[in-house]
Amino acid sequence: MKSPVLALGLLVAAVAAFGCKKKEEAAAAPEPVAPVNTSAGNAAADAITKASEANDYDAVVANILQGQAAGGAQTEAQRAASEAAMRKLLEQMDKNEKAREAYQNLSRMRNGR
Secondary structure, X not given: OHHHHHHHHHHHHHHHHHHHHHHHHHHHOXXXXXXXXXXXXXXXXXXXXXXXXXXXXXHHHXXXXXXXXXXXXXXXXXXXXXXXHHHHHHHHOOOOHHHHHHHHHHHHHHHOO
């Protein structure tokens, strides 16, 4: 009677050992990261900056949303240009009705309202 219990115990131990090893291997394997196209990211950042400097608020909003719609793979330059343009819109809201409208539209679109 002891041999079937012993065999069952060894089988359970072997399955547990192999199962843990596979989990460790799966956890250790890094997930592939999508490459970020820096030239396209820099072009998008330039477009945001130029539109912001020209006070073309509709283009600022469109370029920021276009960069966000491309997925999470934004370059640091895109994020920085987006943040700077949004700060400029926020600063000019009190003085310029078009800036206020653009900022409100951008906020609504980003928040899904």
